[in-house]
Amino acid sequence: MKEKKEFIGFKVQNQLAIGKGVFEPPLRYQDSLVNEARIVHVVQGRSTLICANNVLNLSPGDTVLLKSDNFVNNWHALEDSSLVEIMGFQLTSSILQAVYSEQVPSQFSASTNRVSYSALRLPRTPILKGFFDGLYTYFINPESFSQPIVEVKVRELIELLLQTDSDGSIANMLGDLFSGSEYKLQDVVQKHLYSNIKLNELAFLCGLSLSTFNRRFKKVYGTSPNQYLNSKRLEKAQQLIQSTDDNLTSIAYDCGFEDLSYFSRLFKKYYQFSPSELRKKR
Structure with missing residues (x-):
């Protein structure tokens, strides 16, 4: 049987910034993020995300922030044989510089306080759900997704995350976003x-x-x-x-x-x- 796999992405300064992927589970793979980070939203599917210091079980509606590190991602076969569907943002220093033409938010400044986690499940809020529901519309109508809109969407998502950061964990993660981790x-x-x-x-x-x-x-x-x-x-x-x-x-x-x-x-x-x-x- 031919593997079912689809991907559509949009770039900022020739770098992939936002994308939507559809694929057939089960799928298990290793993912290494070097000098980059990701925000992944699960539209459909279930995954066990394995980090050096944590394990996260992801289900539809979950959104996770991943800093520079190594991960093992295991997407599970679903009982109804449906496909996995995810939307994601890639963040790099150059993408942030392009998106914030004036000044990158201070939360992205390198912090001396290293975080102890490399993956953070983000709060489920109506506003965040509404953001991804609206983003989905652009993937249905990709001709409307110009680079200026892509840049706006990156800034909008980051602003929404900071607004939901009740305990400071997201800001701490952003300050350590591109720093690699070493583990015993x-x-x-x-x-x-x-x-x-x-x-x-x-x-x-x-x-x-x-x-x-x-x-x-x-x-x-x-x-x-x-x-x-x-x-x-x-x-x-x-x-x-x-x-x-x-x-x-x-x-x-x-x-x-x-x-x-x-x-x-x-x-x-x-x-x-x-x-x-x-x-x-x-």
Whole structure:
């Protein structure tokens, strides 16, 4: 079957600034933002956005601000086989300079206070919803979307975000928007100990090649990543099987295993009895 994929975008000074994408899930990919940031609004679809220090589950109507960093995005297949549809803004220093011909807002000035998050879910407000509903009209009538209007829409969205910034988290993010982040390997590993994530993705979130990640991991933990992660996940699964009535599929998923049969085989090899046999022993 041919993959369904559509994209329409509009530029500022020859740089993509606003776009709308439509594609068929499931789709899982790594995304590296260097000296750029994005604002993504989910029109339709569900995603698990994996950051080095956080995991966000996104659903229709959600809007997220992403600073310069590495991300793993997992768009899930939908029960009704519908397509994913998103609208997004790309922000770079040069786009901001073009959009704000006089002076870029002070909130974008480099801050000495580094934020501890690389993705921020924005508040759901009627005004923000109205903004994206109105923006959608331009994608239906792309001939009306001139560069001056694109610039106005970028400024309008930023102004709306600042107006909804009740706790200062958005302003803090804007001040650290284009600064790359560095993470301790241990922090990323412990954050995603029970996440459904591959080793190459863990390495990517740490900003390391897979070979460097494996070498540093063994130096820190004294064993290979697979051995360590599997043992921790199986130990948690054993505890959940004995202490809860959750079904085995849910337990496997909560412990970082997507394939129940693989989980069962690994569990039996580790404990010498299957998950279902352990459940019967309670």
